Amino acid sequence: MTNPSVNSTIQLISTGAAAGSTCSPDLATAPWEFDSAAPSYGPGSSMGDVIPTGSPRQGELPEDYRRATPEELDVRIRSAKATLGDRVVILGHFYQRNEVLQHADVVGDSFQLAQATKSRPQAEAIIFCGVHFMAETADLLSGPEQAVILPNLAAGCSMADMADLDSVTECWEQLEDLYGTEPDASGRVPVIPVTYMNSSAALKAFCGEHGGIVCTSSNAQTVLEWAFERGQRVLFFPDQHLGRNTAKAMGVPLTQMPMWNPRKALGGSTAAELDDARVILWHGFCSVHRRFTVGQIAEARVTHPGVQVIVHPECPMAVVDAADSAGSTDFIGKAIAAAPAGSTFAIGTEINLVQRLAAQHPEHTIFCLDPVICPCSTMYRIHAGYLAWVLEGLVGSSERPAEVLNRIEVDADVAVYAQVALERMLAARPPVAVTPPVPVAPTVTDAEPLLSGRP
Ligand code: SF4
Secondary structure (H helix, E strand, C coil): CCCCHHHHHCCCCCCCCCCCCCHHHHHHHCCCCCCCCCCCCCCCCCCCCCCCCCCCCCCCCHHHHHHHCCCHHHHHHHHHHHHHHCCCEEECCCCCHHHHCCCCCEEHHHHHHHHHHHHHCCCCCEEEEEEEHHHHHHHHCCCCCCCECCCCCCCCCCCCCHHHHHHHHHHHHHHHHHHHCCCCCCCEEEEEEEECCCCCCCHHHHEEEEEEEEEECHHHHHHHHHHHHHEECCCCCHHHHHHHHHHCCCCCCHHHEEEEECCCCCHHHHHHHCCCCCEEEECCCCCCCHHCHHHHHCCCCCCCCCCCCEEEEEEEEEHHCCCEEEECHHHHHHHHHHHCCCEEEEEEECCHHHHHHHHCCCCCCEEEECCCCCCCCCCHHCCCHHHHHHHHHCCCCCCCCCCCCCCCCEEEEEEEEHHHHHHHHHHCCCCCCCCCCCCCCCCCCCCCCCCCCCC
16 A cells, blocks of 8 residues: 655655645745744644744754654654553554654544543553644543653644633623523523533633533534533534534524624624524634635536545535535544445545545545645644654663653643543443444554544
8 A cells, every 4th residue: 555645745746846736835844944933833724823822832853853864763763662662652643644653553533542542551651643632632531640742842723722711711701691500490501611622621621610521523413412401502612613513413503503703792793692592603613624615526526426525524514515424534434444446535634634545545536625735734743853852752862861751731620620521521422323333444543432423
């Protein structure tokens, strides 16, 4: 199986050796060039988003890692891993570049990787090749003696950053003024807060403390059903699209899904609109999935008659409606694996995963809906150079004592309530799977079984 690297494709395009286009020429630059520049998400899908002040920044990567060739880094990573053995586990998200993912012990989506954390109690260190909120979740679910490491601290998530604790607390206080705090005759409280997994630990804790819950793109419908049993309405953050697409599929009218923009009075809605609300949608989005359009789907149907279009539920509603199906990264992988040979798929999710699926399934034709190569900016900040650096830090040497670099630790008072919200999600597991189990591609994951269901 050839597994083309998005990074090498970008390099070829940037030098004119290959046709195609990228969303930024800076993608061909090594990510450490952005560590000392003004704070930004870096080139890629989130490059137009405003990064919050105070976002974690990565210090300078030592020169020998910056100068090392890809081949040298590969050898150094393998050597350090062999030395550490079971003392370390490397988790890799589907959206990571291949140069990093080839070293992962477990590959999966954010929830699969969080569960994998729990299945590796022997590992002293968990290196999370993903983004900041995922490493926080791994810390919440790992043992107290285990250190969770994020190879590049600048690997945040622009969507997660669109909802912060102060803004959500302010929103909550306004909703309490509007709705009161007393349950109705059936015992349902006025509002249940629901946060997407793609959020800070502080917001997961907010949900835990206020009777709320966490959801993933795999179980959003199950979680909303849980919330509607306990509340008259839901405050859903930070991704408006996942909230809208899921609630719409459950039959909630769009007129009962007002948006909450934290920069506007009452979130930009009227008191009457909020009074009638079933789901209040936070004004957040993923810049990767916002790139997909109805026009791209129409084009794919013209150029590839019979194509099946599958998109992620973080895509805008019009895109989900125009697609043949929508679901999490796990759902997309299973749908492709279950299809008869010779099928054609146009996929609306991050390019690294789409190219990998295409390589894993040569029996199908698989392409990305977006013809422009534009990876997730923050996932792209993780590079083999940082992975070698944190691994060799754990090994140590005669000149360099062993050390844990870039540890991600959630404060104990935050962790208590965040774990409550995560446990509620686990308890909300539906009794019967909505999506029938199908074989998983061999390199996808060896994590524990996922919560089932799809938005
Ligand atoms: S793909 Fe979107 S939601 Fe996922 S890490 Fe990147 S910006 Fe965040």
